Amino acid sequence: MTVLAPVNEILQDMADSLENLALLQQRELNAIVERQHADVNAIADAKEKTLIHISELDQQLAQHPDNEQLKDDPDLAEAVAAIKTTLSDVQHQSQVNERVVQSTLNSIEQLKQSILQSARKDTLTYNSKGKIR
DSSP: OOOOOOHHHHHHHHHHHHHHHHHHHHHHHHHHHTTOHHHHHHHHHHHHHHHHHHHHHHHHHHHOTTTTHHHHSHHHHHHHHHHHHHHHHHHHHHHHHHHHHHHHHHHHHHHHHHHHHHHHHHTOOBOTTSOBO
16 A cells, blocks of 8 residues: 655645756756757756656645645645746746747758858859859
8 A cells, every 4th residue: 555645745845846847947948048959958858757757746636635635724725826836937938948949940940041052052063154054
């Protein structure tokens, strides 16, 4: 038989995990801006593990026999409200990071196209009459 952690401990673990996720997102944004691509990959892996852990905690809370305390106990209800606020902040930062990544990818694509166009101009050849072949 599995011993369940008290609801307040699960909530605290979730709050800590969300704070960790927020820090990871800030590190991710900094790595993207500073073009530290290897760091971005490592941070993405850490984010994925943290998200899995948060999901597991959410399931534990949903299935916990004492989960009614989340509404009935004012301290726990306040903790839930704080977690929801942090979650909202994390979701907003995720959207910002996504826009920065998309903008970066667009810039890279434009640079690629510019390089390809420049390379094509350099490969033009002319015939004996000075016309482009």
